[in-house]
Amino acid sequence: MIGRILLVAWLLLAAGIGRAEPLVWEKYLAPGLTYRMEFEPTMPRVIHALRYSQGTTEVRALPELSDRRVFAENATKGRLTVTGIVAQTNAIAGINADFFPWSGDPIGMMVRARELVSAPYPNRSVFAWGPDYAGTGKVDFKFTMQRYGEPEREIGYNEETGESNLVLYTPAAGITLARKNQPVHALFRVVSGAFEPNGTVEAEFTNSVLDPGNIAIPKDGVVLTGSGAMRPVVRAFYPGERVTFRFKATGFPWEKVEQVVAGGPNLLTGGAPAIDTAQQGFPNGFGSQRHPRTAVGRTRSGDLWFVTVDGRQSMSVGASLPELAAIMSKLGCSDAINLDGGGSTTLNVLGLTLNRPSDGQERPVASAVVFLGPKPEPETAALALPVPAKLTIGETAELAVRAENGAPIPNAEVLWWARGAGWIDQGGTLRTHAAGTVWVRALVRGRTLSGETVVLAKPAPKPPPKRPARKVRPRHKARR
Numbered sequence: 001m002i003g004r005i006l007l008v009a010w011l012l013l014a015a016g017i018g019r020a021e022p023l024v025w026e027k028y029l030a031p032g033l034t035y036r037m038e039f040e041p042t043m044p045r046v047i048h049a050l051r052y053s054q055g056t057t058e059v060r061a062l063p064e065l066s067d068r069r070v071f072a073e074n075a076t077k078g079r080l081t082v083t084g085i086v087a088q089t090n091a092i093a094g095i096n097a098d099f100f101p102w103s104g105d106p107i108g109m110m111v112r113a114r115e116l117v118s119a120p121y122p123n124r125s126v127f128a129w130g131p132d133y134a135g136t137g138k139v140d141f142k143f144t145m146q147r148y149g150e151p152e153r154e155i156g157y158n159e160e161t162g163e164s165n166l167v168l169y170t171p172a173a174g175i176t177l178a179r180k181n182q183p184v185h186a187l188f189r190v191v192s193g194a195f196e197p198n199g200t201v202e203a204e205f206t207n208s209v210l211d212p213g214n215i216a217i218p219k220d221g222v223v224l225t226g227s228g229a230m231r232p233v234v235r236a237f238y239p240g241e242r243v244t245f246r247f248k249a250t251g252f253p254w255e256k257v258e259q260v261v262a263g264g265p266n267l268l269t270g271g272a273p274a275i276d277t278a279q280q281g282f283p284n285g286f287g288s289q290r291h292p293r294t295a296v297g298r299t300r301s302g303d304l305w306f307v308t309v310d311g312r313q314s315m316s317v318g319a320s321l322p323e324l325a326a327i328m329s330k331l332g333c334s335d336a337i338n339l340d341g342g343g344s345t346t347l348n349v350l351g352l353t354l355n356r357p358s359d360g361q362e363r364p365v366a367s368a369v370v371f372l373g374p375k376p377e378p379e380t381a382a383l384a385l386p387v388p389a390k391l392t393i394g395e396t397a398e399l400a401v402r403a404e405n406g407a408p409i410p411n412a413e414v415l416w417w418a419r420g421a422g423w424i425d426q427g428g429t430l431r432t433h434a435a436g437t438v439w440v441r442a443l444v445r446g447r448t449l450s451g452e453t454v455v456l457a458k459p460a461p462k463p464p465p466k467r468p469a470r471k472v473r474p475r476h477k478a479r480r
Contacts, residue, residue, distance in 0.1 A: 035415070097368050145243055
């Protein structure tokens with residue numbers, strides 16, 4: 001029910017096999033957006049997910065870049081944590097998206113509010129959605145430049161300029177990225193058109209820049225950069241000359257698509273496993289071994305699932321790609337793709353990273369999917385988070401947020417977070433697994449409460465008491 005926080009939690013035993021079924025919690029975040037945590041104790045495996053219903057008008061899901069641009073010369077180098085991206089966009093939640101190289105450019109296709117930000121990587125999976133559409137697939141793409149009276153010339157788009165290339169940079173790129181063979185830049189003013197997957201843009205040349213460094217992209221223009229043998233092409237434009245740039249993409253009904261993120265390989269197609277790891281150029285072992293994972297999929301009813309699986313930790317082993325496909329299928333997805341995983345796997349809600357990144361801290365990433373919408377108003381009444389001062393390894397504690405009168409706040413209204421020597425589920429059960437400190441946070445009614453507990457090693461068992469030595473009577477020699 002919209003406007004009410006929901007919680008579902010249960011623990012069942014499978015009939016006849018004595019195996020614990022997963023514990024599941026679902027918590028309402030905003031209209032059309034629900035958070036889900038699942039714990040499979042027998043693996044063990046922890047799954048965090050966001051279910052997004054596109055029918056809502058109050059929450060919007062879209063891809064976003066770190067610094068909101070592809071490239072940056074500052075300390076971020078085009079990368080930022082998911083927590084940072086959620087903060088800079090004032091989002092309700094966020095999850096990491098595409099793979100990326102050192103430069104911070106998403107490797108595959110990215111479309112943000114119909115604007116093409118990054119071109120597709122050949123033969124890699126993409127996930128596309130719009131108000132009344134969602135789907136997976138691959139994109140055939142061609143981007144060309146044409147001067148009057150000349151044939152079209154294929155060029156690069158918002159990517160690093162290599163040793164002898166032509167690349168167009170749009171405002172979404174932020175700056176050019178060319179480090180080799182003395183690049184030359186041509187600046188154009190955009191006259192008409194849009195940077196869309198099947199768009200056409202007409203631009204007018206204004207001036208050249210011979211500076212071999214990277215230059216900023218004007219808000220109302222584009223920059224064509226040439227290196228090596230392409231330098232003369234860039235220097236041949238004359239003032240006022242108009243050039244046409246064309247985008248040609250197939251694979252989706254682009255009139256229905258507003259957002260696109262990329263990843264790979266496929267997980268599900270038409271409800272069946274369709275993992276094509278080798279065909280998409282991933283190395284051996286990428287799919288068969290268990291790792292932290294991130295995925296996105298759609299249900300037949302049109303809802304979208306954004307999913308993370310924790311891994312490389314004692315409380316969660318991760319998932320292979322076949323296991324990830326099974327997880328997405330269990331959530332009701334008919335089509336799904338894998339996204340960037342490993343240390344990049346991150347899910348953040350209202351500033352709290354609810355999963356546990358395998359690096360021990362968040363990894364800066366190039367892109368995320370963020371969810372924009374209403375946030376809860378902070379509670380003004382006093383709230384408390386009592387936490388035990390000490391626990392021992394393996395011991396658990398049931399936590400609850402308390403109101404000013406001491407009454408517990410319904411757990412359905414609390415999002416739990418823990419780091420250090422223990423972890424916490426969304427039922428409020430704190431589990432310890434090592435000696436040290438556990439830091440706990442509870443996000444409730446727009447406020448974040450904190451506490452900590454010290455986890456002690458179990459004392460060594462006391463040896464059994466020694467029995468007193470038995471006195472042995474001396475034997476008497478037999479009389480002769």
